[in-house]
Amino acid sequence: MSQSVAAKRYAVALFEIGKGKSNLDQLEEELLVVQDVFNHDESLSDFLNNPRVSGDQKKEFVRQVFKDVSQDTLNTLLLLIDKRRVDIVQDLVSEFVSMKNEARGIAEADVYSVRELTEDETKQIQDVFAKKMTINTLRINNIVDPSILGGLRIQVGNQIYDGTVKTQLKRLEQNLVTANK
Incomplete structure (x- = not known):
């Protein structure tokens, strides 16, 4: 086992x-x-x-x-x-x-940002994603990662919401490469 x-x-x-x-x-x-x-x-x-x-x-x-x-x-x-x-x-x-x-409707999220989030930003993320995921509370663990350049990457369990500049630049690069073929 x-x-x-x-x-x-x-x-x-x-x-x-x-x-x-x-x-x-x-x-x-x-x-x-x-x-x-x-x-x-x-x-x-x-x-x-x-x-x-x-x-x-x-x-x-x-x-x-x-x-x-x-x-x-x-x-x-x-x-x-x-x-x-x-x-x-x-x-x-x-x-x-x-x-x-899970029994209490609480989820934990790792939020990657280029700088430490303010209390207001944290509260706003909690409210938006709690509604989106239909849960009561979202606990946030803010992880500072300068390599993302800007934006946020939010991981809740196996779900990842990636709105980082780094990812957007990669997508843009992929689109340009495939458009030039």
């Missing part, structure tokens, strides 16, 4: 538990903290993936490190240790956040 399929299964299970208990926001916050700890502490992953360390030692360590998280989040981590699937924590968190956002 691939990692993404396994991560999705665990994320779906945790999502359903959270939905039943109406604590999806809390679970998301906790999972983001867990993800952050895994991202910034390579020794944690090394320890949890070490075959010389017993499962009980790993579980006790996780109980100590994540003592402030809910029982549902902790049980998920302990289950991942039991099933030797600690390596899917990052994917599990991503899947969970995606499911929560």
Whole structure:
């Protein structure tokens, strides 16, 4: 079973538990903290993936490190240790956040621009694309990319809206090349 399929299964299970208990926001916050700890502490992953360390030692360590998280989040981590699937924590968190956002009508977008967007520009993009995509909210992650020359490139999931000067110049070049043939 691939990692993404396994991560999705665990994320779906945790999502359903959270939905039943109406604590999806809390679970998301906790999972983001867990993800952050895994991202910034390579020794944690090394320890949890070490075959010389017993499962009980790993579980006790996780109980100590994540003592402030809910029982549902902790049980998920302990289950991942039991099933030797600690390596899917990052994917599990991503899947969970995606499911929560989709259930709430929230999408995340990467907006590439030549400079940092102002608050008004960000709000305007959120409003236009939320209506266009029939969602409630669009969260924007602004990425400054001077190579686009001007305009915007917006990526929401697998959809890309490209209105950059760089792309327009490429299209113009292609049209001129094909017109001269």
